[in-house]
Amino acid sequence: MKKKVRKALFPAAGLGTRFLPATKALPKEMLALVDKPLIQYGVEEAIAAGCEQIIIVTGRNKAEIEDHFDISFELEQLLERRGKTDLLAMTRQVSHMARIAYVRQKEAMGLGHAVLMARDLVGDEPFAVILPDDIIAAEVPCLQQMIEVFEKTQSSILATQVVEGPSISSYGVLDCTADAEDPRLVAVRTLVEKPAPEEAPSRNAIIGRYILTPRIFDVLENTALGAGGELQLTDGIKGLLEFEEVYGYTFEGTRYDAGDKLGMLKATVEFSLRRDDLGPEFREYLKTLSL
Ligand code: G1P
Secondary structure, eight states: OOOOOOEEEEOOOOOOOOGGGTTTTTTGOOOOEEEHHHHHHHHHHHHHTOOOOEEEEEEETTTTHHHTTOOOHHHHHHHHHHHHHHHHHHHHHHHHHHHEEEOOOOOOOOOOHHHHHHHHHHHHOEEEEOOEEEHHHSSSOHHHHHHHHHHHHOSSSEEEOOOOSSSGGGSSSEEEEESOOTTTOOOOOOOSSSSOOGGOOOSSEEEEEEEEOOOHHHHHOOEEEEEOGOHHHHHHHHHHHHSSSSSEEOOSSEETTTTTTHHHHHHHHHHHHOOOEEEEEHHHHHHHOOO
16 A cells, blocks of 8 residues: 655754854744744645644754744734734644644754654654755645655655755765656665765755655664764665665755855845735835845
8 A cells, every 4th residue: 555644854953053143042943034934834835745743853942943833822812902813813823733743852963863753753654854944945845746756656755956066065965867757856876975075976965855764763773873973864864775765856946045044045035025015115125225
């Protein structure tokens, strides 16, 4: 019987050092892109793709994430009293959008370790992983595109994008071969986390969307610490290749690295311009700047 992807996992225990000082006391997942915290974009994407359960791996100082998706009693009362029905509806929608379970990652030991923390909550079924600072604007949500492929392959799938230049060494990189039928699909031969630019096996970088089969948990349990002394998800997936096929998928859409200051600025401009309520005025404002 074909397996379905019902659960989406969000690693959110990282320290967000690339965005200091904003992330000194605020979780990076709570940084606002226009008017929504980054993690909400990811949760909305997972729900749009048909996921029924959200699992967020948090750590110390991440309470704001739980508060955000919880009912805000005082705020709701205030908005009700003031007759702000639109804002009230928006606030309620956030607290009712998903079934969310939280699990703590007590030590910052890497993305693979964060995924392993959710083993009991995921159980024996395929699941999605969304890295909340990778924001992807797409007509069909990126995760939905990947789930459609998974429904055919029933194999693990990693979102991938071509990255030129030395910044390839900020990513996991695929060594892969083209699929005979689907031009967006590649079969992964092996993969390497954050290679030196001259050692990158290709330009195909891993972007923060994964669909993984549950065997990844056993493999991660037996994976040695890798780059940066952390348990890398990339190394776990490399181990998975000894048992199963893994594919890379070139998604349709634009990805923003919103965990990075410049990436966040680009996303802010483009997302604002696309908004009906802000776009027209913002466009006029931008035109007045002498650049
Ligand atoms: C993580 C992964 C890396 C992937 C990247 C995508 O790295 O370890 O393989 O390419 O996300 O954003 P990080 O950005 O957490 O250093």
